[in-house]
Amino acid sequence: MKVPFLDLKAQYASIKDEIDDAIRQVIDSCAFAGGPFVERFEQEFAHFCGIEHAVGVGSGTEALWLALTVLGVGSGDEVITVPNTFIATAEAIWFCGAKPVFVDIDKQTYTMDANLLGKAINEKTKAIIPVHIFGQPCDMDAITDIARENGLYVIEDACQAHGAEYKKRKAGTIGDMGCFSFYPGKNLGAYGEAGAVVCNENEYAIKLRMLRDHGQDKKYDHQLIGWNARMDGIQAAILSVKLKHLPEWNALRRKCAGVYNHLLSDVKGIITPVTANYAKHVFHIYAIRVKNRNKMLKAFANRDVSAGIHYPIPLHLQDAFTKLSNGNGSQPIAEQCAEEFLSLPIYPELTEYQIDQVVRSIKEIS
Ligand SMILES: *Cc1c(COP(=O)(O)O)cnc(C)c1O
Numbered sequence: 171m172k173v174p175f176l177d178l179k180a181q182y183a184s185i186k187d188e189i190d191d192a193i194r195q196v197i198d199s200c201a202f203a204g205g206p207f208v209e210r211f212e213q214e215f216a217h218f219c220g221i222e223h224a225v226g227v228g229s230g231t232e233a234l235w236l237a238l239t240v241l242g243v244g245s246g247d248e249v250i251t252v253p254n255t256f257i258a259t260a261e262a263i264w265f266c267g268a269k270p271v272f273v274d275i276d277k278q279t280y281t282m283d284a285n286l287l288g289k290a291i292n293e294k295t296k297a298i299i300p301v302h303i304f305g306q307p308c309d310m311d312a313i314t315d316i317a318r319e320n321g322l323y324v325i326e327d328a329c330q331a332h333g334a335e336y337k338k339r340k341a342g343t344i345g346d347m348g349c350f351s352f353y354p355g356k357n358l359g360a361y362g363e364a365g366a367v368v369c370n371e372n373e374y375a376i377k378l379r380m381l382r383d384h385g386q387d388k389k390y391d392h393q394l395i396g397w398n399a400r401m402d403g404i405q406a407a408i409l410s411v412k413l414k415h416l417p418e419w420n421a422l423r424r425k426c427a428g429v430y431n432h433l434l435s436d437v438k439g440i441i442t443p444v445t446a447n448y449a450k451h452v453f454h455i456y457a458i459r460v461k462n463r464n465k466m467l468k469a470f471a472n473r474d475v476s477a478g479i480h481y482p483i484p485l486h487l488q489d490a491f492t493k494l495s496n497g498n499g500s501q502p503i504a505e506q507c508a509e510e511f512l513s514l515p516i517y518p519e520l521t522e523y524q525i526d527q528v529v530r531s532i533k534e535i536s
Contacts, residue, residue: 173515173524175476176355180519185411189361192407201403204383211406214413215350215366218333221343223375224368226401227382230329230351233365234262236399237325237347238297240377243268247296251327252282253484253495253504255301258351259327260485268296270494272486274501279446280304280457283503284312291316297323302331302341304480305357305423305452306445310336310344317345325349329365332358333420335450342368352409357423357454358416360405422518423453429522430456430514433529437536441510455480459510462535466512469531478513 182189201207208226216224227233243249245267251259253272260270273286282300298317300308308326317324324345328334331341332350342348352364367378377394380387385396431442441459445451457480460466470477484504486495498505514528 171474171524171527173473173475173520173527175478175513175515177517177519178354178359181517184519185415188411189408192411193404196403196407203402204400205403207403207410208401208406211401211410211413212366214410216368218413218416219340219343219348219368221340221348221368222370222372224366225375225378225382226406227365227367227378227399228401229363230327230349230353230365231258231262232382232397232399233329233349233351233367234259234299234325234327235265236378236381236397237349237367238262238266238268239381240374241297241323241325241346243296243323246294248292248294249297249299250287250290250295251299252301252303253486253501254280254481254507255303255327255485256329256481257485257488257490258329259299259301260491263299269294270485270491271295272495272501272504274503275303275507276309277503277507278444279306279309279449280443280507281306281308281446282313284309284316287313287316291320291322295320295322297325299325299327300345301327301329302334303455304443304457305331305334305454306443307331307334307336307341307449307451309446309448314344323347329353330356330454331452332356333416334452337448343370346371347374352405357420357452358409358412361408362402362405364401364405364409366401419518420452423516424451426516426518426520426525427451427453427456429525430458430516430529433525434458434532437533439536440532453516455513456516457511457513459507460512461510463510463512465535466532469535470528473527473531475528475531476515479511480513481511482508484508
């Protein structure tokens, strides 16, 4: 039996009528770019997060870029983030004109090691972007304490952490702003591209709404130089449908992770993910660490199991960013993890039988 890495078809099948109806409503009312369906989703998502404002944008990358822009991050500034993230985190910093500075991760949680922040901060540092990687929240108290002491903004990259919690607070609501991606494969995914910024500060929300719509608050009255970063109406309507299912879907992901943890607990040479004691993990990715990854990938292929690697090359070693970093050896934990990470299939529709298939392939060669 095939075990895909992700099964968006199975998810669609489970909510087909609701989705089809939602799309038809948008088409009937021709509210395609921005508009009432986006406003409704923004309210629902803000409520879900327990925060004042959610501003829908075109992608997670745009969410990060606009959040930095609103905070005035620009040329000559430095922004600290981690090397084990999707490249968008650092691209957004770069496209504001600022310089990404990398700090290494904790070897248990795989999130930003707050103990290393002190050394990375200087007079140019303007903000920190912790990344709730794989759906595990960062140690936000430690990070926000250091940010406050140094007068720095905190923007959470919550693109993999919809519904995750840090000490009972939703990921994305703890720093100055939180950024989400609704790329189709994310825990809350659109049927195309979409993203959002969440915040409590009124002024930030007002500015975000202007910037995403060519800097205007009234049609053709442009107070700022902005961009077209609006959310699409059809995506918003789909997200409204899917948001209702998110808590249940996240619980199912946690259940799958529990089954994997249990079945892999006695397999030698495999490190399974650790949930921090402050965290409610939402397992966007379930990454184990192994020494014989290539061999394992072959065993998976033999059994029709699809796995992933998140991410094979840390950002400081990407050709696009080498001029920014001290190269190989400068981020030892992130580098070691990049060599060992292996992401197993995880999604709400994954069955115990499929998990068993995956685990059999692993045991075959362990
Ligand atoms: C997906 C993702 C992004 C970018 O989101 P897009 O919607 O694809 O632009 C940014 N950061 C992280 C950690 C992500 O996983």
